[in-house]
Amino acid sequence: MVNRCAHKGALVCLKKKDNVASLSCVYHAWNYELDGKLKGVAFRNGVRGHGGMPEDFDPKQHRLRPLRVESFCGMIFGTFADEIEDVETYLGPEMASFVKRNLGRPLRILGTHSQMIHNNWKLYAENLRDSYHATLLHTFYTTFKVNRLDMDGGITLSERKWHHLSFARRAKMQEAAEYADAKVHSANYESALDGPGLLEAWEEFDDGITHSIQTVFPNMCIQFTLNSLAIRFFAPRGVDQTELFWIYLGYERDTDEQSRMRVTQSNLTGAAGLVSLEDGCINEFVQRGTRADPDQSSFIEMGGREVESERNSRATETAVRGFWYGYRNIMGL
Ligand code: FES
Ligand SMILES: [Fe+2]
Structure with a gap:
């Protein structure tokens, strides 16, 4: 996934390695599943009945941008292109x-x-x-x-x-x-x-x-x-x-x-x-x-x-x- 929060674009993952149950952005605490799906938005329903996201806010429309990845000989290759061939074909x-x-x-x-x-x-x-x-x-x-x-x-x-x-x-x-x-x-x-x-x-x-x-x-x-x-x-x-x-x-x-x-x-x-x-x-x-x-x-x-x-x-x-x-x-x- 691209390390860019779907809210305002802050880095979400700040460590090279870790073991966590979910990913959280430190800026406004948007919280993501490990596959990048948006799980929680802080104060989504406002506070004491005021503020919050609009009624039609749909978390499914906001997620960490995924890459297509493939592992080959222990390396992981990633691409944004859907039409590109698999790694082995790409290499020849x-x-x-x-x-x-x-x-x-x-x-x-x-x-x-x-x-x-x-x-x-x-x-x-x-x-x-x-x-x-x-x-x-x-x-x-x-x-x-x-x-x-x-x-x-x-x-x-x-x-x-x-x-x-x-x-x-x-x-x-x-x-x-x-x-x-x-x-x-x-x-x-x-x-x-x-x-x-x-x-x-x-x-x-x-x-x-x-x-x-x-x-x-x-x-x-x-x-x-x-x-x-x-x-x-x-x-x-x-x-x-x-x-x-x-x-x-x-x-x-x-x-x-x-x-x-x-x-x-x-x-x-x-x-x-x-x-x-x-x-x-x-x-x-x-x-x-x-x-x-x-x-x-x-x-x-x-x-x-x-x-x-x-x-x-x-x-x-x-x-x-x-x-x-x-x-x-x-x-x-
Ligand atoms: S920029 Fe990530 S929650 Fe606001
Ligand atoms: Fe050289």
């Missing part, structure tokens, strides 16, 4: 099966946090699909060979192009000269971790994929880097403010040692993550850099002009083009 078979690979068993939440990023939400939606930047901006990835574009990998787009899956196989790396040619500094760092345990990992799946970023249009991402599994989703908080939420996950079947490894590896991502802290500022750099020139455009032709899957390389912006392809379609642009 290829995307749905990869979500099941990662989340299709009993999950355990290891931790959550959120951060405010100072950019429009669409820049973050682009950034998640921007496989080109990952090993250039994120020097940690390249230095410690967690993720490089010379690993076996590619990009799959969904049928409507707006969801994507970027995948890589860490064990299959053929060092490419381009890293040296392009002066990717981090590829040549002689660095070592004081705590090498950070990157200790075990192989979870027999497809060899050790790194995946999967987006669900418009505002969600499932990430599996080594053994660090996390869901991110974001909410616009203004033209240039976006709140980004992280949920770190393991499986119920994990041993304590496996949970510990996942928690340790979660240092890679998040607001201060060794890899993703740069994303928190780079989108703001774009926001600031583009603000003065609303008529200018980006140039996103890496990997060609097509909007198609590229199963052999992540040196492409095809998924970014896919986002805009989907966005323009749905917005009628």
Whole structure:
């Protein structure tokens, strides 16, 4: 339900979690059933025979606005659209099966946090699909060979192009000269971790994929880097403010040692993550850099002009083009 009182629109639910018999608005004490139906209106019949709601006041006409919700692999999706298909169809078979690979068993939440990023939400939606930047901006990835574009990998787009899956196989790396040619500094760092345990990992799946970023249009991402599994989703908080939420996950079947490894590896991502802290500022750099020139455009032709899957390389912006392809379609642009 939308958290907005049917009377004057105040927030009704003020806690993230609780156990209550009904929901009450603190402003004028309108009281709702847990399914959002209006149950009680304070002083509906007035006080001492005076005041109160008109005779024809009908509580059935006033309720918390419901959303259509559906649960898939432990996540709850919501929509205002009646005509939209179920989640699995919305994802398409290829995307749905990869979500099941990662989340299709009993999950355990290891931790959550959120951060405010100072950019429009669409820049973050682009950034998640921007496989080109990952090993250039994120020097940690390249230095410690967690993720490089010379690993076996590619990009799959969904049928409507707006969801994507970027995948890589860490064990299959053929060092490419381009890293040296392009002066990717981090590829040549002689660095070592004081705590090498950070990157200790075990192989979870027999497809060899050790790194995946999967987006669900418009505002969600499932990430599996080594053994660090996390869901991110974001909410616009203004033209240039976006709140980004992280949920770190393991499986119920994990041993304590496996949970510990996942928690340790979660240092890679998040607001201060060794890899993703740069994303928190780079989108703001774009926001600031583009603000003065609303008529200018980006140039996103890496990997060609097509909007198609590229199963052999992540040196492409095809998924970014896919986002805009989907966005323009749905917005009628
Ligand atoms: S705004 Fe909620 S009861 Fe008045
Ligand atoms: Fe990034």
